[in-house]
Amino acid sequence: MSFMVNRFEEGLMITSVDWALNWARQCSLWPVTFGLACCAIEMMATGADRWDIDRFGAGAYRPSPRQSDLMIVAGTVTYKMASRLVRLFNQMPEPKWVIAMGACTVGGGPYYKYGYHVVKGVDLILPVDVYVPGCPPRPESLLEGLLRLRDKIAHNTIAKASPSQSESAA
Amino acid sequence: MTPEQIAKTLQDKFDQAIVEARVDGLHPHVVVAADRWHEVALFLRDDERMKFDWLRAISGVDRMQDGQLEAVFDLHATQPSAEPGGLWGERHSFAVKIKLPRDNAHVASVADVWPAAEWHEREAYDLLGIVFDGNPDTVTDHDGAHPRRILCPDDWVGHPLRKDYQFPEEYQGIPGWAGDDRPLDKKK
Numbered sequence: 001m002s003f004m005v006n007r008f009e010e011g012l013m014i015t016s017v018d019w020a021l022n023w024a025r026q027c028s029l030w031p032v033t034f035g036l037a038c039c040a041i042e043m044m045a046t047g048a049d050r051w052d053i054d055r056f057g058a059g060a061y062r063p064s065p066r067q068s069d070l071m072i073v074a075g076t077v078t079y080k081m082a083s084r085l086v087r088l089f090n091q092m093p094e095p096k097w098v099i100a101m102g103a104c105t106v107g108g109g110p111y112y113k114y115g116y117h118v119v120k121g122v123d124l125i126l127p128v129d130v131y132v133p134g135c136p137p138r139p140e141s142l143l144e145g146l147l148r149l150r151d152k153i154a155h156n157t158i159a160k161a162s163p164s165q166s167e168s169a170a
Numbered sequence: 171m172t173p174e175q176i177a178k179t180l181q182d183k184f185d186q187a188i189v190e191a192r193v194d195g196l197h198p199h200v201v202v203a204a205d206r207w208h209e210v211a212l213f214l215r216d217d218e219r220m221k222f223d224w225l226r227a228i229s230g231v232d233r234m235q236d237g238q239l240e241a242v243f244d245l246h247a248t249q250p251s252a253e254p255g256g257l258w259g260e261r262h263s264f265a266v267k268i269k270l271p272r273d274n275a276h277v278a279s280v281a282d283v284w285p286a287a288e289w290h291e292r293e294a295y296d297l298l299g300i301v302f303d304g305n306p307d308t309v310t311d312h313d314g315a316h317p318r319r320i321l322c323p324d325d326w327v328g329h330p331l332r333k334d335y336q337f338p339e340e341y342q343g344i345p346g347w348a349g350d351d352r353p354l355d356k357k358k
Binding site (some may be wrong): 079080082083116117119120124125 | 321
């Protein structure tokens with residue numbers, strides 16, 4: 001929607017469009033299928049029938065980043081993996097969001113001080129929208145994180161670039 | 171064969187190359203001179219009495235106080251079961267240690283003796299900096315010819331499991347841990 005960005009005042013005309021777009025987006029968040037460590041096991045449990053992330057429309061794990069709009073970084077990000085992670089993120093089409101799941105991705109976790117190989121928080125390399133702490137977080141936590149992300153998407157407007165968009169473009 | 175017999179056989183055969191033999195304790199082993207290791211390894215694999223056909227692990231040890239690095243080779247000789255379909259047994263097991271100077275750790279690769287050694291040697295180079303000359307996966311860069319790294323990125327600097335290893339302050343622009351502050355907070 002870049003051709004419309006900053007060209008309108010916030011008004012009645014586009015508010016309803018906003019609502020419809022945000023509703024569509026927040027109810028069909030398609031995550032990229034990948035997990036980096038033990039958090040991925042909880043992420044899989046969240047996707048399975050007991051917790052069923054599909055209730056919120058986020059159960060369609062896509063095998064290609066080009067079909068996804070949500071990246072759940074589930075697990076320890078090593079320096080070696082960091083470049084691959086950024087590459088996956090760059091392959092995702094806008095708009096896109098990132099959930100940092102678990103202590104390692106939030107801030108290095110147990111590897112913060114004595115892990116020579118771990119990125120001290122995935123927000124050093126990606127623009128993170130929602131942090132889900134825990135080691136690993138229970139599926140309920142990830143669902144809560146997803147709901148907070150839906151809240152965040154609900155406040156987007158097409159007349160302004162979202163914070164994550166402008167940040168990732170920079 | 172018992173560990174005593176294995177150590178005795180090796181000492182009779184290789185004499186000066188066996189620097190030390192310790193067969194008491196839980197981990198019976200001999201210390202082999204680094205320049206004779208390949209020869210000893212071939213004997214351990216091919217001799218009818220030894221038949222060590224399985225290299226279970228190569229462990230690296232950093233003995234910083236002695237200025238030495240140590241490579242520990244754990245060897246097994248397997249024994250097929252007498253009954254068809256039975257479990258494989260173990261004839262005997264033994265260990266070999268190679269002690270190397272810390273600042274110039276070079277030893278011959280035994281990947282041609284036991285193929286399993288290739289990745290173990292790469293790991294020992296990656297984490298402790300023991301250079302195995304003649305490893306099939308050797309690269310040459312500013313550190314000279316050495317086995318390719320296996321866990322850390324190829325452009326990693328240093329060997330993380332050495333006792334005096336300094337953590338990187340950044341890697342490819344990603345800040346690492348330095349001091350008590352989280353790098354992100356520091357940046358702001």
